[in-house]
Amino acid sequence: MxxxxxxxxxxxxxxxxxxxxxxxxxxxxxxxxxxxxxxxxxxxxxxxxxxxxxxxxxxxxxxxxxxxxxxxxxxxxxxxxxxxxxxxxxxxxxxxxxxxxxxxxxxxxxxxxxxxxxxxxxxxxxxxxxxxxxxxxxxxxxxxxxxxxxxxxxxxxxxxxxxxxxxxxxxxxxxxxxxxxxxxxKPEDFARSHPGGSLGRKLLTHVRDLMRSGEALPCVSADCSFTDMMRAMSAKGMGLAIVVDAQQQVLGVFTDGDLRRLIERGQDLRQLCAGDVMSSQPKRVRPDALAVDAADLMEDARITVVLVCEDDGTLLGAIHINDLMAAKVI
Structure with missing residues (x-):
């Protein structure tokens, strides 16, 4: 040329x-x-x-x-x-x-x-x-x-x-x-033809697809000792313990943040049980909610775990922010 x-x-x-x-x-x-x-x-x-x-x-x-x-x-x-x-x-x-x-x-x-x-x-x-x-x-x-x-x-x-x-x-x-x-x-229709993309993951991935359940959950009873509750928290690695009754109804949660606040107050932890220290109104989502909605709830509440429950409060599982990140929802 x-x-x-x-x-x-x-x-x-x-x-x-x-x-x-x-x-x-x-x-x-x-x-x-x-x-x-x-x-x-x-x-x-x-x-x-x-x-x-x-x-x-x-x-x-x-x-x-x-x-x-x-x-x-x-x-x-x-x-x-x-x-x-x-x-x-x-x-x-x-x-x-x-x-x-x-x-x-x-x-x-x-x-x-x-x-x-x-x-x-x-x-x-x-x-x-x-x-x-x-x-x-x-x-x-x-x-x-x-x-x-x-x-x-x-x-x-x-x-x-x-x-x-x-x-x-x-x-x-x-x-x-x-x-x-x-x-x-609609966006949902677009997501169905792009399941591998970020939009597809956001609009097609539900909480039930990512939640942890069964033995993976750090569940304790209300009368569980503080020491045993801490062992359950450490074993499951979710940064919280879920307090439930015999019918798996959620009573409350105890988180790493709650522990720090107790220590700052100088309270004698050995005499406490799970029911004494739990927060009674934990954030919840339904299993059929979109995973991205769970992410939004975490961001708004500045938390890292959301419980997954039936409408009547029965515990089904929990979803951690790491689960959302691993699935590339966020």
Whole structure:
């Protein structure tokens, strides 16, 4: 590769970069006002589709198409990407009459894409075109046309797909957002398709999934001696003892903080029992509460453990802040 420029000019690099961003920003600002009933019709077509959105595109449009398919799928619209060249050699069998094909081509004259458009039309598949040429072959085959034209590319040669692919990406996002809203898509729905992400963990992890129960709990009776209560606290490593009756009803808790306050008062601890020193109104959550709600309760009350109880006060377990951290809820 030859070049007439032999030295790097940092100021020119900054100038070119800013100009590219300016061109792409202008392309996006011009895109919004052009949205009209054609866009609304495309949204309706996808919304009423009983199959999937099959996204197709060649070259850079194909890369954008893969991203659009992923965005649609993660926001409640089943979608997948099919490469047009592969479609001509068997992959067209993935497309059914229930599907909507979203075809991307800035010129609207991609040979590989145009080769399969007549077949899709014969199958009765709804075609939504995203193109910069309203009179192109792609637009003429389409049921609905999304106008993605740009005045110029950010490339100084006006050749490399830059502003045009930015416009395609943004228009794909606009389509996904409009569909998301029309479907009444909620954060919980988003979390279900992102179970490995932080939002998924926050909205899908319940207290019952993380709580400690049974022998892991430092439970004592109200008449337990102070010494035995301290042994139970040390053995379970939760920083507290849970005082319960014979029916596992919670009577109170005794925490490390309570111990420090007793020592500061100089009280004779040997003569005390659990019932004498417990706090009678410990913080509680239900097992079906979200783990993130337990985290919020801990933060508000400045504590590190919350009891998990039935509505009648029966102890089911306890959740420690370390459990939330280990599960990456916080």
């Amino acid at each position: 030859s070049s007439s420029r032999t030295s790097f000019d940092p100021q020119r690099a900054l100038l070119m970069a800013r100009e590219a961003l300016s061109i792409e920003a202008r392309a996006l600002s011009e895109l919004g006002p052009r949205l009209d009933q054609h866009f609304a019709n495309a949204v309706a077509a996808v919304l009423h589709c009983t199959g999937r959105v099959v996204v197709m595109g060649m070259g850079k449009s194909g890369h954008v198409g893969r991203k659009i398919a992923a965005t649609l799928a993660s926001t409640g619209t089943p979608a997948m990407f099919v490469h047009p060249a592969e479609a001509s050699h068997g992959d067209l069998g993935m497309v059914t009459t229930k599907d909507v094909v979203l075809a991307l081509s800035n010129s609207g004259e991609s040979d590989e894409l145009n080769a399969i458009l007549p077949v899709l039309k014969r199958l009765g598949v709804c075609i939504v075109a995203m193109t910069g040429k309203a009179d192109s072959s792609l637009a003429q085959h389409a049921n609905h046309v999304l106008d993605s034209r740009v005045a110029q590319e950010a490339c100084p040669l006006n050749l490399a797909p830059t502003a045009s692919t930015t416009a395609q990406m943004a228009l794909g996002d606009a389509l996904a957002v409009a569909l998301l809203d029309a479907r009444g898509f």
